[in-house]
Amino acid sequence: MGYFDERKNVDDYIKMVEDYEADELIAILKKHLPAGSTVLELGIGPGKDLDLLAQTYTVTGSDSSNVFLDLYHEKHPSADLLMLDAVSLETERTFDCIFSNKVLHHLPKPDIPRSFSRQRELLTDGGLLMHSFWYGDKEEEFQGLRFVYYTEDELLNIIGSGFEVVALERYKEEEDDDSFYIILRRT
Ligand SMILES: C[S@@+](CC[C@H](N)C(=O)[O-])C[C@H]1O[C@@H](n2cnc3c(N)ncnc32)[C@H](O)[C@@H]1O
Incomplete structure (x- = not known):
């Protein structure tokens, strides 16, 4: 059983991010991805990003935790939700973009290449990935x-081929330059 499969841990996380606004990352995505595109979010958690993405895109939310998915479903009964592990990504569907915000650092480092190659298979031609770390x-x-921190170089080395970098920049979540986002295009 994972950490976010326990209701108490989910409740604590929701409380911790109550005042957090994620609109900066999505404003950046909007510069690169046309409105109306299909977007799969990995690890929606409380769903703040999904709510914002839904204002511009046709969204599908996913998480490996049923607790988060059930809570989101209660508030948004018609939301398109999938229970997906970010590594195996067992779905036949394809998307113009796959987005995650502070999710992939929970994966064991050796699973990152498989996650990115599965994500590539789920992308439409020229599709985009946007992830923060x-x-x-x-x-x-x-x-x-688990929390695995990355430098930009290490992450790019681990991801390997199959993508071109569209944007890559540090930003502040709690302290200056404590985070970075990457936008990749499927080649
Ligand atoms: C730190 S929270 C971030 C949630 C949300 N993106 C946000 O910004 O508030 C991490 C989320 O990733 C999910 N998660 C962790 N490991 C996962 C995995 N292997 N596959 C899919 N989701 C996962 C957790 O259930 C949780 O919802």
Whole structure:
């Protein structure tokens, strides 16, 4: 059972991010992805990003935690939701963009190449990925929840071929330059 499969951990996380606004990342995505495109979000958590993405795009939310998915479904009964693991991504559907915000750092580092190659298979021609990461080179575990920090170079090396970099920039989540986002286009 994963950390976010427990209701208490989900409730604590929701409380922790209550005041957090994610609109900056989505404003950047909008510069690169036309309105009306189909977007799959990995790891929706409480669904703040999904709500924002839905204002511009045709969205599908996903998470590996049924607790988060059920809570979102209660508030948005007609939302298009999938229970998906961000590595195996077991779906036949395709999307113009796959987005995640602070999710892929929970994967074991050796699973990152498989996740990106599965994501590539789910993208339409010329489709985009946008993901955010904590910047750094350490690895931590907090109550069984893994946090893998990346530098831009290390991440690009691990992802390998099949994409071109559209945008890559550090930003501040809690402290200056503690995070970066990457936008990749399927080649
Ligand atoms: C730190 S939260 C971020 C949630 C949301 N994106 C946000 O910005 O508030 C991480 C989310 O990733 C999900 N997650 C963790 N590991 C996952 C995996 N292997 N596949 C899919 N989702 C995963 C968790 O259930 C949780 O919803």
